[in-house]
Amino acid sequence: MMTGIGDHRLFFAAFAAFAFFVAMQAVAIGAPTAAASQEFRATIAGTVTDPSGLVLPGATVTALNLQTNETATSVTTDAGLYTIPFLSPGRYTIVVELSGFKSYTSSEVQLSVGQTATLNVRMQLGDLAETVMVLAEVGETSKADRGMVMDNTRVTELPLNARNPFMLATLSAGVQFNGNPIYWRPFDNGAIADWSVNGGKNRNNEFLLDGAPNNSIQGGNNIAYVPPVDAVQEFKIMTSTYDAQYGRTAGGIINVSLKSGSNSFHGSAWEFARRWRLDANTALQTTQGQPRFSVVDGKKLGHFLDQYGFQVDGPLMVPGLVDGRNKTFFMFTFEGYREGTPNPATRTVPDERQRTGDFSQLRDRNGNLIVIYDPATGRQLGSQWVRDPFPNNIIPASRIHPIAKKLLSYYPLPNTQTPDSDPWRNNLFQGPNIARDHFFNWVAKVDHVFSSKSKMFVRYAWNRRQEHRNTNGIETGPAQSGPLPLERINYTGVFDYVRSFSPTFLLNVRASANRYNELNRTDAGMGFDVTELGFQRSLVDQFNVKMFPYVDVSDYTRLGRGDFSEEPTTVVSLQPNLTWLQGRHTLRAGLEVRRTLYERLVSGNPSMRLNFRRGATQRDFQQADALSGNAFASFLLGAADSSGLVDVNIFPEYTWNYAAPWIQDDWKIGNRLTLNLGVRWDFNSPVREAQNRLNYGFDSTTINPVSALIDQRAFSGYQVRGGVQFAGVDGRPDTPYAFDTNNVQPRAGFAYKLSERTVIKGGVGRYFMNPTNTGYNEGFSVQTPVVASLDGGRTPLVNLSNPFPDGVRQPAGSANGLMTALGTGPDFANPSYQVPYVYQFSLGVERQLPWRTTAEISYVGSRTYQDTNTWTGFNEPSLAFRNLCDVTAGGNANYCNERVPNPFYQVPGFEGTTRFTSTTISRYDLARPFPQFTGGVTQQLLNEGRIWYDSAQVVVSKRTSSGLTLNGTYTFSKMIEQNGYNDAIARTVQKSPAAADRPHRVTISGVYLLPFGHSKRFLGRIPGPLDAIIGGWEVAGLYVYNSGQPWDLPTTGNLFYKVKDARNPNPAARPGIIQAVLPCVAQMGNDGVLRMLAYSTAAGCTEPYFIVQPSFTGRRSNARDDDIRRPSFHQFDVNFAKSVPLRNGQRLQLRVEAFNLLNKPMYSTRNYANNPLNSDFGQINLSATEQSNFPRNVQLGIKFLW
DSSP, rough: OOHHHHHHHHHHHHHHHHHHHHHHHHHTOOOOOOOOOOSSSSEEEEEEEOSOOOTTTOOOOEEETTTTTTTTEEEEETEEEEEEEEESEEEEEEEEEEEEOOEEEEEEEEEEOOOOOEEEEOBBBBBBHHHHHOOOOOBBBBBOEEEEEEEEEEEEEEEHGGOGGGGGGGGGGEEOSSSSSTOSSSTTTTTOOEEEHHHHHOOEEEETTTTTOOOOOHHEEEOOOOOOOEEEEEEEEEEEEETTTTOSSSSOOEEEEEEEOOSEEEEEEEEEEEEGSSSSOOHHHHHOOOSSSSEEEEEEEEEEEEEEEEEEEEEETTTTTTEEEETTTEEEEEEEEEEEEEOOOOEEEOOOOHHHTBTTBBBBSSSSSOBOOEEEEEEEEETTEEEEEOOGBOOOOGGGGGHHHHHTTOOOOOOOOOTOTTTTTTOOOSSOOEEEEEEEEEEEEEEEEEEEEEEEEEEEEEEEEEHHHOSSSSSTTTTSSSSSSEEEEEEEEHHHHHEEETTTTTEEEEEEEEEEEEEOOGGGGOOOOOOGGTHHHHTTTSSSSBBBOEEEHHHOOOOOOOOOOOEEEEHHHHHHEEEEETTTTTEEEEEEEEEEEEEEEEESSOOOOOEGGGGSSSTTTOOOOOOOOHHHHHHHHHOOOTTOEEEEEOOEEEEEEEEEEEEEEEEEETTTTTEEEEEEEEEEEEOOOTTOOOOOOOEEEEEEEEGGGTTTTSSSSSSOOEEEEETTEEEEEOSSOOOEEEEEEEEEEEEEEESSEEEEEEEEEEEEEOOOOOOOBBBBEEEOOOOOOOTTTSBBBOOOSSOOTTTOOEEEEEEEEGTTTTOOOOOOEEETOOOOEEEEEEEEEEEEEETTTEEEEEEEEEEEEEEEESOOOOOOOHHHHHHTTTTTGTTTTTHHHHHOOOOTOTTOOOOTTTHHHEEEEHHHHHHHTTTOOOOOOOEEEEEEEEEEEEEEEEEEEEEEEETTEEEEEEEEEEEEEEEEEETTTTTTTEEETTTTSSEEEEEEEEEEEBSSTTTBBBBOOOOOHHHHHHHHHEEEEEEEEEOEEHHHHHHHHOOOESOOOOBBBTTOOSSTTEEOOOOOOOEEOTTEEEOOOOHHHHEEESSSSSSEEOOOOOOSSSEEEEEOOOOOOEEEEEEEEEEEEEHHHEEEEEEEEESSOOOOOTTTTTOOOOOOSSTTEEETTTEEEEEEEOEEEEEEEEEEEE
8 A cells, every 4th residue: 555645646646647548538539428526425534533632543433324234434544534435415323443442432423415524533541342422413624615405304394396406505605596486396497407606607507416417408508307305315505616526517516315225114105286276366367357267168277286206215125035134225206296387478469450450549658659651652852761651550451461361360359458558568368378287207226235345326217297388378279389398308327336445445436327308399380381371382392391480570479389399418427536545635536527419409490480570660761769660560561571581400419528537635734724625627529410510610711702603794803701611621620619628627625623613614716617519500500581671671572472582592511611601690609619617716714603503604706717708790890880870970870771782683692682682782781891691690609708706605504403403594795797798899898797696695494393292392291182283393484585686788679878877766656567767768860869759758757867879879788787676586485284193103294385475476587678669668567567486375285204
């Protein structure tokens, strides 16, 4: 055996070299990927000394699992230190033996998931046969990590809405859940992944199940498998970690440890039920005067939920064949779930007048007429393009397009009128609109102990969810929209083996695999023949899928869904790691390797997306205003917008590999100070596609071959440069960006024991995120845009019969080279992309108080670097040119809009685009650096983003005593984000509060076994029948508060900026309205004149607080406003339970749980209306807005335990 400090350095160097070689090979050739080295089991460590405090080497330390009789052994080093890793969470007896000293025994030592517990032992002189019995508490005084552990009692007894254990993370300091609080269910895999931990980027956390990876790529890093609550032993979230075994996160690691069997049979069976009669009504249905139910075929239908199942564990016993006591144990859990959830909503549909073209009553809520202009009357008048209104604001019947007439039949009629809204808006109430979910979930686990030196476990789990939910208010026929159905299916398995070669040298190997698949479609629209709507057969035959088209009329509910998807993710992993005790060092080293396969069957809109906007019928074709134009009027005319399209998509198969060698040294310097030192090196291979269908950057210098096809007689010498490039072609790499190998992550932490009750902890560590690993497929998947106008929008085409006059473009792959995607706006990845990284740091003091209470106060911060930005200014003209058109810079908008001869007219390669069909082009478009493309050319994955996070965090925890467990946290924080650009042309980076910024956050949770009844503090001697009534009661609850998130301002469309502080001092002054800002808005026209909007004047405004900018003016406001925040969030849930003892240790538990006990509607996820041209600007109309949370739901539960 190696000895001395030099030997452990040799060990480090040898393993590092080996791990580096294996990592590089694994990434390069795609070895089966490695399971995470993230450890979910506990470790116990400490120092053994004699009565005088001198260290004792050679002492044998044994940990005995009280549930399984499994033992694990260590021997103290020359420094008197011992470490026993890989202990399943649970209760232990620790025995220390050394000749010449009495045997030391500490019973009922509770170890938690991922815990490194410290138990220092002072031996007494005497005979080894004598035993000193101690009831000791263990603390975590040797690690700098921060986080929260939820034991089995809190996991099972706290009122968890839909019984999803991952949502316990919301009770931790520094953790912000950014998803919709309605979607907390175990099958809401995407919504429940919306976490920002200590300022980390949203949805960039690592989820582990029994230490194995539990992430899915679909949806942007979803949680893959969520186990039933009763299968969970413990839950842990690590918010600041300085241990090199953890990686691939921008914030936290959430680790769930499942139960294992023991020598006794245990189990439970349960049913939790909710019915609408016990629930409060939603605020929206109350406002609309609607009940909690609807009547269908004479039956009342409302919210219902049934969650039922069973869990059993114990020794594996097969009579006459297997006796698993002390060796082989099993656990099996099944849970079923069925729910009908009301999703009431108000939507806008055309009224009977509008359906005939009569807009004479189209007014805003202040009575101002919204004028409909006839696009066919457009003409140049001096320097302006003008249109005439339709006489009497009525479109003649002869002008209504026949296809629009057919589509009209799919719109339902209005059934309500919403207060404080424009009279024509929010006129369709859909309620209760029951969404139906069915979910089945099971997990099985087997543990086997070969001997005191080796053990293993295997676990397999499966679940499936199916949802039917309408999202557009059309409840029958092919024009429905929504997940009808949405399916999520998950398979996951893990194998784990531990071998102890000696008391100081151990090996752990873990392999895992999971496959998560999500399918989303609307069955009612599939197979629909679009010719039934009047479209030509010659057009429809070019679509590769038959389905109802997606029809999006701005401000009105949409028709149809238009797309479908199936996105399976498979992750396999393999990870070996070693633990070696040497002197005062606990050395650990490992290698984590993963391989991911992501198949992306996403159809886009294969049967057309038809968009209709107000621009076709507004006064000024290039500048919207509040009192002209209507998208439904544009629809009736058949004037589809250029943003419409049809997709022909491939279904790529992406793969990538990941490998990370790591080394960690927990170095105990004396009895007070422990250093946690480590380094991790991530190797993330760039994404590859199975058939090499990827792009590689953009060539901005080479003359595009299309130049040779331009009519040189009319455009002598005219050439264009640039175009899309392809991976694996002409010597380019077969990946969209380079292999970033510089991802070294040093970690350092310390824990200093100031006294027996006080510990100072701190650390700093570097983490690389889980990188963006999807490619771009221009040329392989193609879009054909709607040809909406031949003169830049001045004269909309009545194009609904054939919105694609040049046909639907078909994929050519890489065959067209630089001529790919001509006339469109392709996306491409930054070929120099690097993986973003985060520095996490903290410093805090932890103090043990009386009553088994611990208090901690800390500073916690993080800094994110190289975050990804998207740049839309890649193909914009220069700032100097734009200033010629910007009235605020002395320019004239008409200069840029002026039509000039189009050099691409009828040029091959541009078919299916306005570049091909229009004889003219705007001067602005021709001034683009790559005019053969539109302004939609977008460069993705630019490493120009930053995040700053600073916080003060307070945590007070009371471990269970006298039946009471409590935990409280307070977080005061600031999170700032640099992401995107205020002005894409000037490339002015915007910096504003992050979406996850919540200055104040408070959580309180606890479980209290009431001290009444047999063997309790009060009434402990009452007779049995009376005890059955008074005894066995408990109450558990949780409360969460956080500040509102910043108001999101528009990033496109009617850009505006704030002139001065516009906060409304009394936002709730009007009943039914939350008016966050004073609605004082002025609009600057392209003539440079500033005019107050009509609704602002009606509100009594005399000066603007906001100004809507004219055309061709760069954005001036940031993405979010720190002064104006959405409503705050409160959550208060309670569980009242009564346990009734039965025979032989069996008991029956009866539960009443109330979620949102105070029935307070929250609007924390609802943004204030941010279109300054609409009269609802800056407000939330409670008569038209669904609340963010559930109304009060009461759940009844019954649980049988044995």
